Amino acid sequence: MVVGERNALVIGAGIGGLAAAIGLRQAGWSVSVLERAPVIAEVGAGLTLWPNAVKALAALGLDVTDRSVPTISRGNIRTPRGRWVRRNHPEDVGVLAIHRADLHDVLRKALPESALHTDTEVTAVSTDGTVTCAGEELRADLVVAADGVNSVTRRTLWSGDAVFQHRTVWRGVTPSGSVWPVQESLTMGRGEQVGVLPLPGERVYWFLTANEPRPNILYADDRAEVLRRIGSWHGPIPELVSATPEDQVLHNDMLDIDPVPTFVKDRVVLLGDAAHAMTPDLGQGACQALEDAVVLAANADDLARYDRERRARVHPMMAAARASIARNSDTNAFRHFALLTAARLVSPAAWRKATAQWADWDAPRIATQA
Ligand SMILES: Cc1cc2nc3c(=O)[nH]c(=O)nc-3n(C[C@H](O)[C@H](O)[C@H](O)COP(=O)(O)OP(=O)(O)OC[C@H]3O[C@@H](n4cnc5c(N)ncnc54)[C@H](O)[C@@H]3O)c2cc1C
Incomplete structure (x- = not known):
């Protein structure tokens, strides 16, 4: 790999790392992305992209409208027996549902193959811009640690391991046309939530979030475990x-x-989950990684500004995500009833206002260089 003037090394080819590489290249930097996996690909299931993420993608010159569908995300709430607590309209919120692999593909294709280095695990990073991988030392003007929630960079140069939030999640995507059409919804049980989001190609992304006493519990058959928990919930779950x-x-x-x-x-x-991993309760983790990428590219010569602006934006969101965990994990019947009643009474306009603090964001301009 070539490491020359104004060069950046990006650790991690997830959504955050790829987006950062695109933005920095746009701003005139020479960029190499170092990814430990043998192939650059995203498994995962679905993802919701809020308007702030769509604006961040646009600032990077990317458009995912033909690979996503508008969704109501958390605005259509049902009970496990199928009663609708409230229903919204897609235009109230402007959220897109996309398969992770599709978003990842769009990002990857915006970079030249020569910028991507797989099978390259970073083992050490120094604040002077030295990065060690495969016994080789590389030097860069800027190192972007987009190495995820368990970031080796954060754990060595900063401190702080990932925190298990006593919650666990199962996810899947149905084969095309197998269960179709379906209506998007969030079904709220006591301490358990099931999301149903149609995706392009007559596929459906579903997830189940639930309480879990300790980390790393393995189930012999995850699908059977999900059905054991929610097999009696309303169709089409x-x-x-x-x-x-x-x-x-x-x-x-x-x-x-x-x-x-x-x-x-x-x-x-630090960028993306390495900087501010949140549980998916707000559906903003990847959206914030995309915002980070744009703000970094616009301020790569003024890192103090990147630091200031991004912490001011994401720290309140991290607190809100933790408050959501407390609500979503609560199994108390009275408080659950109160939660559903509040959800029923909130008007679409009030809900729109409540989400606006996260969804409303304007992308800074990336000063592009030839
Ligand atoms: C169940 C679930 C649902 C979610 N739903 C949503 C949603 O609807 N909307 C939303 O916006 N967000 C959502 N999120 C959050 C979102 O998935 C993350 O915030 C986002 O993927 C983070 O991207 P990232 O690039 O920062 O990190 P990652 O995707 O974790 O990428 C890190 C990359 O770094 C690589 N890497 C790690 N260490 C090294 C190393 N030492 N050397 C080289 N490479 C390394 C990894 O292999 C990986 O490719 C959800 C998360 C979960 C768990």
Whole structure:
């Protein structure tokens, strides 16, 4: 790999790392992305992109409208027996549902193959811009640590391991046309929530979030475990789970991190989950990684500004995500009833206002260089 003037090394080819590489290249930097996996690809299931993420993508010159569908996300709420608590209209919120692999593909294709280095695990990073991988030392003017919630960069140069939030999540995507059409919804049980989101190509993304006493509990058959928990919930939930191939049901513990006091140390910046991993309760983790990428590209010569602006934006969101965990994990029948009643009474306009603090954001301009 070539490391020359104004060069950046990006650690991690997830959504955050790829977006950062695109933005920095646009701003005139020479960029190499170092990814430990043998191939650059995203497994995962679906993802919601809020208007702020769509604006961030536009600032990077990207458009995902033909690979996504408008969704109501969390605005259509049902009970496990299927009663509608409230229904919204897509235009109230302007959220897109996309398959992770599709978003990842759009990002990857915006970069030249020569910028992507797979099978390259970073083992050490110094604040002077030295990065060690495969026994080789590389030097860069800027190191972007986009290495995820368990970031080796954060754990060594900062501190703080990921925090298990006593929650776990199963996810899947149905094969095209297997259960179709379906109506998007969020079904709220006591301590358990099921999301149903149609995706392009007559596929459906579903997820189940639930309480879990300790991390790393493995289930012999994840699909059977999901059906054991929610097989009696309203249709089409059991049908969606049953239609998903058993080996494609994903199971992960929900992790986040405590807020870090700075995202920048000399030449090294944290970005995406490495900087501010949140549980998916607000559906903003990837959206914020995309925002980070644009703000970094616009301020790569003023890292203090990146640090200031991004912490001011994401730290309140991290607190809100933790408050959401407390609500979503609560199994108390009275408080659950109160939660559903409040959801029923909130008007679409009030809900729009409540989400606006996260969804409303304007992308800074990236000064492009030839
Ligand atoms: C169940 C679930 C649902 C979610 N839903 C949403 C949603 O609807 N909307 C939303 O906006 N967000 C959502 N999120 C959050 C979102 O997935 C993350 O915030 C986002 O993927 C973070 O991207 P990232 O690039 O920062 O990190 P990652 O995607 O974790 O990428 C990190 C990359 O770094 C690589 N890497 C790690 N260590 C090294 C190393 N030492 N050397 C080289 N490479 C390394 C990894 O292999 C990986 O490719 C959800 C998360 C979960 C768990």
